[in-house]
Amino acid sequence: MKIAVVVNSLKIGGMERVAVNLASAYQNNGHEVDLIYLKNRRVELRPDNPAIPVSLIDVKKGVLQTGIGILWLILCRFSNLLMRKTYSLFFAYAEARIFAKKLAQMEKEAGKPFDLIIFRGHGTFEHVWPLQDSRFVFVCESVQAQEHYGFLSRWAFSHLYGKRNMVCISQGVLDNFQQMMQRYQFLPAKTALISNPIEFDRIESYPVGSRETLHSKPFILGLGRLNPVKNFPLLIQAYHRLIQQHEIAQDLVIVGDGKERERLEKMVDELQLRDRVFFKGAQNPPYAWFHHADLFVLSSMSEGLGMVIIEALACGTTVVATNCPGGVTDIMQGELGQYLAKMTPEALAEKMWFALNAKQNDAYNDCVARSLAQFDGKQIVNTFIDEFADIHSN
The missing domain is CATH 3.40.50.2000 (Glycogen Phosphorylase B;)
Structure with a gap:
């Protein structure tokens, strides 16, 4: 299989280390994997194996380079003053287009598409949520605040998580996610409990x-x-x-x-x-x-x-x-x-x-x-593949 693991940045942090670990686990188990990050910050973590490509898709820079993207950024910043925490949601309409374009370029250069694209963390898939792609898997890494987006929470969470392939990394995160499903009345395409790998x-x-x-x-x-x-x-x-x-x-x-x-x-x-x-x-x-x-x-x-x-x-x-x-x-x-x-x-x-x-x-x-x-890399990789076999078989 050809896998992409996507994370916001590669600074030192637990979620970022897990993204690196997951990429390494796929590589160690015979899969072809790319590690992609979205924010142009200093890379502090990377896989030990140099055969794993580490690529930056700078979605914000890509938006601003369009020219009109600067105006969109200003409008989104203004909306954030009126509706707290909505900047990232609205700016994602432009960022998602950049991500899709750059991802397609990577696939064209490689000569084949990704079978599975795994996004680690809420802040990561905030950048791409307007895209609908059956290969996307969103991994919830933490307990989410129920009123994160204020009065827009129902609209936001239903668009972020509704009809998505979702993974929760622990029973506590899964319980929290199911509470949100009931509260905001959204239904994912699939929800799985898969933990994090450790090297x-x-x-x-x-x-x-x-x-x-x-x-x-x-x-x-x-x-x-x-x-x-x-x-x-x-x-x-x-x-x-x-x-x-x-x-x-x-x-x-x-x-x-x-x-x-x-x-x-x-x-x-x-x-x-x-x-x-x-x-x-x-x-x-x-x-x-x-x-x-x-x-x-x-x-x-x-x-x-x-x-x-x-x-x-x-x-x-x-x-x-x-x-x-x-x-x-x-x-x-x-x-x-x-x-x-x-x-x-x-x-x-x-x-x-x-x-x-x-x-x-x-x-x-x-x-x-x-x-x-519970946290053996081979076991976790196989669980991902088994849970989402219907995605990469199409």
Whole structure:
């Protein structure tokens, strides 16, 4: 099969890493795959295999180069002042035309069409939603706000998702999506539950070096984009409570970057934790950080799946996570469920202390192995092909 995996950008982020992983999984299983991104930003992630083409279809630039596209952009910006969050929906009428044209050019140059075109994330398929193509599969990566488009939500969601091939990456995301179907009365062409692939071979073979090359002392790790959804203030508050109640040796190391960093650093100063909490910026790949951490803590308000949890477990690291909406409980099942915490500093600190002192047994290790087996790349590729066999057989 010939597959295209499409994502908004290739900056460092969970969804972007999953797009790269999926492209690699298709290639590793004997399929021909292209990785396409839509925003002209610096490429921070790409497949290890140079045989996978990475192509930019700069839809915004393509619109503006038409001349009249500048006027359309101004009109869409103006509409956004009157109707919140509608800019991307309306500008997509022009962007979709550019995408279709560029995609057709790629197929002509390759001498054959794509059998399956997989779009990762809501922000990605916002650019192309006016197109109707039976080969398109839209993958929902996160729990979607029910009133995202205000009074236009019913119209927007029915046009975005109605009569589409949809994939949800976790049971929590699927439950949220089905609630939206009922609320806004739209019906997809098909809805499937297919998780995200992880490159276990790459994790296993990655050189992790010594802990001292990363940080001078033992550490607890928080990792992710520094934005409100990841809820790093909760992690810092829980850590502060933990060191007040217990004489732990571990520092708190936060790996990631984003618009919340200044606020978080100010919070660290206010709690007088400057000598215990350290910001290391974005690191790619993060496997060495997981491997050397005494504990990884996810403090998110919601997670579509929780790729960082899977990676941490694959690196042999104990994980504590908030029991948040989304896919965390798809991973943290059985013995792992005892490491889930309510979203309060007290509860999270208590679970962190429990995890730092827990002795892992065979039942725990077996549970980790069963959980990780869900995210095998070959299994996920085959599930995609089986679920959408009617598309690529036409």
